[in-house]
Amino acid sequence: MRAVVYTGTSINHSDAMKILEAEYRPPVRRDDIRKLMKSPPEIIGIIDGVFFDSAAVAHREIIEALRGSVIVVGGGSMGALRASELEPYGMIGVGRVYEMYRSGAVESDDEVAVTFNDETMEALSLPxxxxxxxxxxxxxxxxxxxxxxxxxxxxxxxxxxxxxxxxxxxxxxxxxxxxxxxxxxxxxxxxxxYEVDVKREDAVLVLERIKNIIQSLAVE
Missing domain, CATH: 1.10.150 (DNA polymerase; domain 1)
Incomplete structure (x- = not known):
């Protein structure tokens, strides 16, 4: 089963691969999901995404993926925000940041926004x-x-x-x-x-949820 995960700043691809074998891509941008749907995977994981420097991933392209029977799991950063908005369409939200958005405890995009190195994807600021x-x-x-x-x-x-x-x-x-x-x-x-890196913690939860979904579908 093919899984594509967009991340890099909340958790690097090397560490992510130790948790889940998947196809890892940089933080998601506008039209990335639409392009991916030309050869769709069974599961898409959205953790990180661009916010202000480039156009963010659109709600509609995620909805189109969901309507195409792709399982979409989000959490940590952009994934948490979009999951809180698109839960009625079937997007699966995971983690504390997702719950914060879902409950209205936080609302702004800039709660999870960071700057990052384009080459290494390392975060250069704190969310x-x-x-x-x-x-x-x-x-x-x-x-x-x-x-x-x-x-x-x-x-x-x-x-x-x-x-x-x-x-x-x-x-x-x-x-x-x-x-x-x-x-x-x-x-x-x-x-x-006392540092709490909740975005990384939630990124791990997203990967574990995808892993569990894959295992459960393999049993059916």
Whole structure:
């Protein structure tokens, strides 16, 4: 059974292949799915996709794939967003980011947007959803107060998405009075100690769901 998965920034292709043997492609762009349907696979996995630098994958091309009896599973990043929007058409959503979009806890595309190296697909900035859950973990551990946690998320949200990294966030927190100058290094250390990479976690769940679907269909 042929499975095509669009990813690269949430999880690299080498690590993904260790979980699921599939045909891996870079983050999905507009018309990629439509072109793929000229020789359709049985399953499409959408994890990563482009947002603002190029046209994003269109809802209609995913719907066309679903109507063509292709199973489409999404989660992690663009896949989570599109799955939350296209669940009524049969797209399968997986993971916490998907649930955040589905419940309305987050709404904007820029919650999952990152800049990435076109050659290596390595993410060059941090997604807001990761910061949200990292800050939540810090609050639960007593590292940040509830007020500080909310302020850090607000500071991050107001940064242009390519500028979202721990150093910039800490610098803005100092400017806004969320922390003092002397607390910067501690905050940077805490960010890394309590880091939650929810996009990668959800990417793994997408791959495992596809693997389970393939196994279940093979049994039937």
């Amino acid at each position: 807001l959803v990761n910061i949200r859950l990292t800050v939540k973990a810090m609050q639960e551990a007593g590292v940040l107060t509830g007020e500080q946690a909310s302020a850090v998320v607000d500071v991050t949200r107001k940064l242009f998405y390519p500028d979202r990294n721990y150093r910039n966030i800490a610098g803005e927190c100092i400017k806004k009075g969320v922390i003092g100058d002397k607390e910067k290094d501690k905050l940077l250390g805490d960010f890394r100690n």
